[in-house]
Amino acid sequence: MSLIEKNLGLPSAKARRSRIGQQGRTGSLRILRLKEALLSYVFLAPSLLLFGVFLFYPLIKSVYLSLQLTDPRGRVAAFAGLDNFRELFASEKFYQSLKVTLSFTLLTVPTCLILALLLAALSHNKLRGMRVFQFVFSLPIAISVGTGSVIWMMLYHPSVGILNYGLSLIGVAPIGWLTDPAWALLSISVMTVWMNLGFNYIVLLSGLQGVPEDIYDSAKIDGSGSMRTFIQLTLPLISPTLFFSTIVSIIGAFQSFGQIHILTKGGPMNTTDVVVYNIYQDAFVNFRFGMGSAQALVLFAIILILTLIQFKFFEKKVHYQ
Template sequence: MTELATKPLPPRKKRLRAKGLASFGYGMLYVLPSLLLFGLFLFYPMIRTIYLSFFRSDTQGNPIEFVGWENFSHLLQSSIFHESAKATFLFVLYTVPPGVLLALTLALLANQKLKGINMFRTMFASTMGVSVAAASVIWLFMFNPAIGVFNKMLSTVGLSGVQWLLDPDYALLSVALTTIWMNTGFAFLILLGGLQNIDRSLYESARIAGVSDFYQLRKITLPLLSPTLFFITTVTLINAFQTFGQIDILTSGGPMDSTNVIVYSIYKDAFRNFNVGSASAQAVLLFLAVFIVTMLQFKLLEKKVHYQ
């Protein structure tokens, strides 16, 4: 048995193994810059955040005392964190389904072969070229209770104005409306590209068979567009959980913490209250929430995706 175990490999197998190791080494050499960047800007911050979530830190973010699960237990018992979690999930609910539906509708309209349709395609996709700060300032003026366009529209039909960003009942909806407008351009372009990749001969066969447009939408367009819809829904969902810029500019988490989503709560704890341990614990919980929701989405919705 010992002689068989120590028997040297044949020369051909040695060459093949050496060639495989050399190929692996060359491959790792090519991906090394990417691994370094991911390690520096993704993996290290994530590991550091998990580490800090178990400590009480000073104002500089340096850990000073190990507290174990205390930061997490305090958050789970905090009514402020509960309100932040509620605001986050409501914000996701307000932005993701309406945003995807709006982008899909615009893509279906822009996919028609009509004269001048390219102008409308450019208009629908134009929000991609507007930064978060610029878009937030534009909508800040539109929501202004005195000179904003929305209150002007209400006054023309005899209705009283609304404090869009100062009323807890309207603030989160207002920020959600801004976010939908900002994200429409990207989702529209991706969905339009998916529509244009569908074989046109399928529609020609359907028209020859005399089926209705609604039947074509339900049996041809949506099934063949399902991979693109799944991608857009997943990306939009993750982005909704991470929304920060427009909330910071429009409401700063108010009024009465009605727009204090978890990401903004992390920012306040880390850079205003200098409680890095609590902020890190919130970041870990947010990561777990996004991970679970994304996995559920893959588990439940991917079954309905048609890749061919």
């Protein structure tokens, strides 16, 4: 460093070259990060496009239509503001469909989870031939809603159905499984439990198989019985899996439509008219897209609130390893 640079406090040539090199490396690193970000967005573009077309656009369109009135052809006729929501909350039919939906959820979700957990507990042992039972118990997941509904329609048939035939063998009068208001919702619930059993069984079986065998060996050494081990050890260890299955099952129950549309079409006497089927009738049968969109948004809010409540209160009892 020269005397003038030292007296003036100027950096030396070596320090200037080091600073320039550091700035060059910083600029190169910034360009590299920018290229990586652009490349990641390129890979995400197809997924973002699908989400935009099939998720975000329908959501925005529903919000828009919920504020509009439509003509008999389904075209937007006038701005309604919140009138659709006021009419919805003043409608007894909406509260009736909401009551049916809650009853349907209470009938299907706990029953399906208990049965799936029981079957998973009985079949997760590594015994010979257990693979056959695992295949049979998980088979409903491979059957579509339409196919399953047709199968159960034949089972529920009032004259040629095997269920009424079995009742006739023991001297019981035939039951109108899908035509009697006292049995229609229960019949739909039984079919739904069977249809969802495969998914819940596979999820819970995976959770049980993830429990280390050392824990069971330690429990046996301590003299713990099978029931006590299952309640005090197994259930806490698979509580994250149970929590996931519960949330997914409740959301699925609130969105059930196919089996109800095929088997009962909301009848008899609106005993199986759940909220989703009510939305379908208002939007695609009566072409009241504003009212249908309003109901869809209210249903979305209800499902969101229920999910948040579960995360707020029930997640505290979940034991993550």
